[in-house]
Amino acid sequence: MQKDPATPGAAASPPARREFLKQGCAACLAVAAVGTPAAVGTRVFLDPLTRLKTVENFVKVTTLDTLPEDGTPVQFPVLADRRDAWTKFTQVPIGAVFLQRQAKDKLLALSVVCPHAGCFVDYVEEQQGFLCPCHNSLFLKDGGLKDEQSPSPRPLDTLEVQVRNRNEVWVRFQDFQLGVTEKKPVA
Amino acid sequence: MIKRVLAWVDERTGLGRFAEAFLFQNLPGGSRWRYSWGTLLLYVFFLQAVTGFFLWTAYSPSTQTAWESIHFIQNEMTGGWLLRGLHHFGAQAFVVVLVLHLLQMVIYGVYRAPREVNFWLVLLLLPLAIAMSATGWLLPYDQHGFWASRVPIGIMGVTPVIGPWLQKIAMGGSSVGHHTLTHFLALHAGLLPLIVALVLGGHYYLNRKHGFADAPKDCGCPDEPYFPAQFLKDAAACLAVLIVLLGFVLVPLWQNPGAAPGVHLGAPADPSEQYSAARPEWFMLFLFQFLKYFPGGTEVWGAMVIPGLVMTVLALMPFVAKWKHGHRFNVLFIGVLAVGALTLTRIALVQDSKDETYLTAKEHDRRSAERMRQLVSERGIPPSGGAALLRDDPFTQGPKLFAKNCASCHRFDGHDGTGRMPLNTYTVRAGDTWESIAEYRFTKPEQLRDLNKSLGGRALKPGDQVTVYARPWAPDLKGFATREWLAGLMDPARVDGPRFFGGTKFKDGKMVKWVKKNCTSEKAGDLKKVIAALSAEARLKSQAGPDKADAELIKQGRALITGDFACTDCHSFGKKDPDATAPDLTGYGSRAWLLRFISNPNHADFYGKRNDRMPAFADKKILDAKQLGLLTDWLRGEWYVPPKNGTK
Numbered sequence: 036m037q038k039d040p041a042t043p044g045a046a047a048s049p050p051a052r053r054e055f056l057k058q059g060c061a062a063c064l065a066v067a068a069v070g071t072p073a074a075v076g077t078r079v080f081l082d083p084l085t086r087l088k089t090v091e092n093f094v095k096v097t098t099l100d101t102l103p104e105d106g107t108p109v110q111f112p113v114l115a116d117r118r119d120a121w122t123k124f125t126q127v128p129i130g131a132v133f134l135q136r137q138a139k140d141k142l143l144a145l146s147v148v149c150p151h152a153g154c155f156v157d158y159v160e161e162q163q164g165f166l167c168p169c170h171n172s173l174f175l176k177d178g179g180l181k182d183e184q185s186p187s188p189r190p191l192d193t194l195e196v197q198v199r200n201r202n203e204v205w206v207r208f209q210d211f212q213l214g215v216t217e218k219k220p221v222a
Numbered sequence: 223m224i225k226r227v228l229a230w231v232d233e234r235t236g237l238g239r240f241a242e243a244f245l246f247q248n249l250p251g252g253s254r255w256r257y258s259w260g261t262l263l264l265y266v267f268f269l270q271a272v273t274g275f276f277l278w279t280a281y282s283p284s285t286q287t288a289w290e291s292i293h294f295i296q297n298e299m300t301g302g303w304l305l306r307g308l309h310h311f312g313a314q315a316f317v318v319v320l321v322l323h324l325l326q327m328v329i330y331g332v333y334r335a336p337r338e339v340n341f342w343l344v345l346l347l348l349p350l351a352i353a354m355s356a357t358g359w360l361l362p363y364d365q366h367g368f369w370a371s372r373v374p375i376g377i378m379g380v381t382p383v384i385g386p387w388l389q390k391i392a393m394g395g396s397s398v399g400h401h402t403l404t405h406f407l408a409l410h411a412g413l414l415p416l417i418v419a420l421v422l423g424g425h426y427y428l429n430r431k432h433g434f435a436d437a438p439k440d441c442g443c444p445d446e447p448y449f450p451a452q453f454l455k456d457a458a459a460c461l462a463v464l465i466v467l468l469g470f471v472l473v474p475l476w477q478n479p480g481a482a483p484g485v486h487l488g489a490p491a492d493p494s495e496q497y498s499a500a501r502p503e504w505f506m507l508f509l510f511q512f513l514k515y516f517p518g519g520t521e522v523w524g525a526m527v528i529p530g531l532v533m534t535v536l537a538l539m540p541f542v543a544k545w546k547h548g549h550r551f552n553v554l555f556i557g558v559l560a561v562g563a564l565t566l567t568r569i570a571l572v573q574d575s576k577d578e579t580y581l582t583a584k585e586h587d588r589r590s591a592e593r594m595r596q597l598v599s600e601r602g603i604p605p606s607g608g609a610a611l612l613r614d615d616p617f618t619q620g621p622k623l624f625a626k627n628c629a630s631c632h633r634f635d636g637h638d639g640t641g642r643m644p645l646n647t648y649t650v651r652a653g654d655t656w657e658s659i660a661e662y663r664f665t666k667p668e669q670l671r672d673l674n675k676s677l678g679g680r681a682l683k684p685g686d687q688v689t690v691y692a693r694p695w696a697p698d699l700k701g702f703a704t705r706e707w708l709a710g711l712m713d714p715a716r717v718d719g720p721r722f723f724g725g726t727k728f729k730d731g732k733m734v735k736w737v738k739k740n741c742t743s744e745k746a747g748d749l750k751k752v753i754a755a756l757s758a759e760a761r762l763k764s765q766a767g768p769d770k771a772d773a774e775l776i777k778q779g780r781a782l783i784t785g786d787f788a789c790t791d792c793h794s795f796g797k798k799d800p801d802a803t804a805p806d807l808t809g810y811g812s813r814a815w816l817l818r819f820i821s822n823p824n825h826a827d828f829y830g831k832r833n834d835r836m837p838a839f840a841d842k843k844i845l846d847a848k849q850l851g852l853l854t855d856w857l858r859g860e861w862y863v864p865p866k867n868g869t870k
């Protein structure tokens with residue numbers, strides 16, 4: 036049954052259209068065969084994109100009495116329940132905040148995460164401000180950018196803070212998009 | 223017989239002919255050392271694949287097991303430290319060999335037709351190597367890996383348009399977690415090595431197809447077959463690299479036989495724990511440093527646009543070389559790049575070596591890693607992971623709790639528990655001088671001048687802002703309730719000094735007066751007994767020996783407390799005295815006593831209404847039960863201490 040396709044006129048050579056259909060079908064079948072498993076896998080891989088993030092609730096961080104009256108920022112770990120893929124963690128550290136008194140009962144909560152690329156900033160008493168140990172961004176005590184040349188595109192991110200039951204300090208801990216001028220929560 | 227089998231195999235597969243062509247390929251102009259680069263690259267990749275595979279067989283990617291499994295490989299499995307060490311340095315060797323190979327190709331013009339594709343493949347390896355390395359850091363999931371990989375992940379996010387998505391896919395969610403590790407492992411051990419293998423294979427194949435380089439003209443060197451001349455050179459080069467790598471792993475061990483073998487594994491990752499020494503591997507430091515020059519919002523330029531342009535110029539080199547001075551331009555360009563990268567690396571290294579924060583963070587990391595090793599060997603790792611061990615360790619947490627909660631008034635051996643001196647900012651008022659400010663804070667004027675170098679030591683003006691050492695408002699608690707500490711308290715010369723009541727409102731109080739009057743040298747013998755008796759109340763682990771040995775002395779001391787010394791005029795001792803006006807001495811300094819004291823110093827058993835300013839840490843909910851326990855244990859010097867020479 037071997038025919039040499041190169042020989043013209045051997046039997047009736049199939050019309051060009053049929054040949055084209057055949058090629059098209061071959062290509063489609065191959066793509067479907069190879070593509071389906073790849074597509075299924077990719078869909079799973081992309082799962083994080085469509086997984087909705089649970090909204091961050093306020094978590095209790097400390098009490099008012101721990102904050103120095105003179106307004107010096109103090110760093111506190113933030114403990115919260117957290118779901119990470121298959122594990123439900125209870126009361127694990129999810130990050131940290133700097134808390135300071137701006138007035139007797141007025142608090143300011145700043146994220147410790149440098150908006151440039153995410154390093155953990157340091158409060159430096161001598162500078163009366165925050166310094167990022169990575170690319171040396173400098174921030175004022177209220178989180179503002181100290182100088183325009185700092186690699187950080189925006190001031191330190193403020194977090195919502197509430198005083199509940201007279202003495203408890205609650206913070207809504209959030210991550211923000213790094214490296215952009217606008218403060219946008221990570222979706 | 224063997225010949226026949228080989229012939230059979232060859233006939234069916236063509237392997238024999240292939241091997242022959244491969245081994246005995248003719249090299250025009252003979253063998254050369256610089257032809258070894260390709261093989262060397264292949265070899266280091268092979269080394270990484272093998273060591274990586276075996277690491278993989280024992281690694282477990284999840285936030286509770288990643289660090290833990292690496293710790294096990296490194297410290298428990300036979301030869302694990304060597305395996306990890308080779309993989310660690312092998313990664314760096316790959317980059318070094320790759321860069322040298324690239325330089326060599328440009329300098330010798332080995333990118334000209336028909337070798338353009340060879341050259342591009344090598345170029346492609348650069349970003350691949352960076353990706354391999356960046357995905358590799360995170361895997362041990364120690365503090366260093368965790369914080370250092372935040373930077374590349376953060377940078378990924380600034381990619382125009384798709385940045386946030388890319389970031390989310392890479393991390394497998396919105397923050398670093400289990401899926402970040404599983405993704406990074408799949409990339410690091412699966413996809414990326416596969417691509418690298420294909421690229422390297424292609425490169426090697428093309429190397430052979432086109433020959434390593436154009437035959438050198440008028441050198442008169444005879445041709446040689448690949449085997450054995452070039453093969454020998456290749457093998458020698460590979461072995462040399464291996465020896466260097468082994469040296470990197472083994473020499474530190476030989477220099478310092480007591481230390482833990484193998485490359486550093488930091489403390490387990492903890493997102494609430496500061497780490498101020500996050501740096502990429504040394505070969506990427508130049509990129510890290512480069513980013514510092516891009517002020518806010520222009521990061522894309524430093525992280526993507528400029529590196530992208532540089533890569534494009536590199537890729538165009540084969541075409542540029544066709545112009546008259548093209549080749550020279552290429553060599554110059556790559557030279558400038560190399561010098562630039564070296565300079566940036568140097569700047570970064572010099573800056574870090576002078577940076578206190580960086581150095582302290584490094585030192586801190588080294589110490590907590592060491593502590594982790596001790597804790598793991600003592601306690602074992604709980605299912606929730608190793609980080610919990612450090613969080614429950616008084617030795618680790620005590621200083622931090624003290625610095626945050628106590629050091630605004632107390633000191634610990636003069637510092638805040640962590641070794642820092644608490645500082646304040648003070649606004650100068652009329653009449654202040656360096657001397658008066660220093661005296662109030664029990665420091666020396668020179669020390670303050672040193673702190674405020676910007677003022678140039680000039681006289682103070684009202685309104686000046688100066689940085690000062692905070693005044694200690696309360697006693698120094700190093701060795702609290704030990705015999706030495708009590709001896710200081712009951713020393714007329716020291717009782718109203720800064721280490722005891724000097725800064726408190728009890729400076730001229732009854733206790734100080736009593737000490738000044740009664741603790742004279744004539745009574746030294748009895749005083750010793752009282753001190754021993756009182757200190758024994760604390761039941762300090764560190765004093766268990768003397769407390770037992772001096773039972774007789776202590777008995778006499780107890781009698782003196784209620785008798786001759788009349789401590790019980792103000793304090794309770796043994797039985798509750800409702801009229802006591804000073805802290806109860808029953809169980810003074812013991813765990814229960816100290817815990818209750820810190821919880822509420824205003825309690826009638828302690829200072830009652832006379833309390834100076836110490837907050838009630840439990841009642842005001844400043845510290846929770848666990849923190850109080852950690853702080854108490856630390857103040858009493860109770861934490862796990864590994865036996866000497868007991869480490870494996």
Ligand code: FES
Pocket residue numbers: 149150151152153154167168169170171172186187
């Ligand atoms: S991460 Fe803070 S300056 Fe770069």
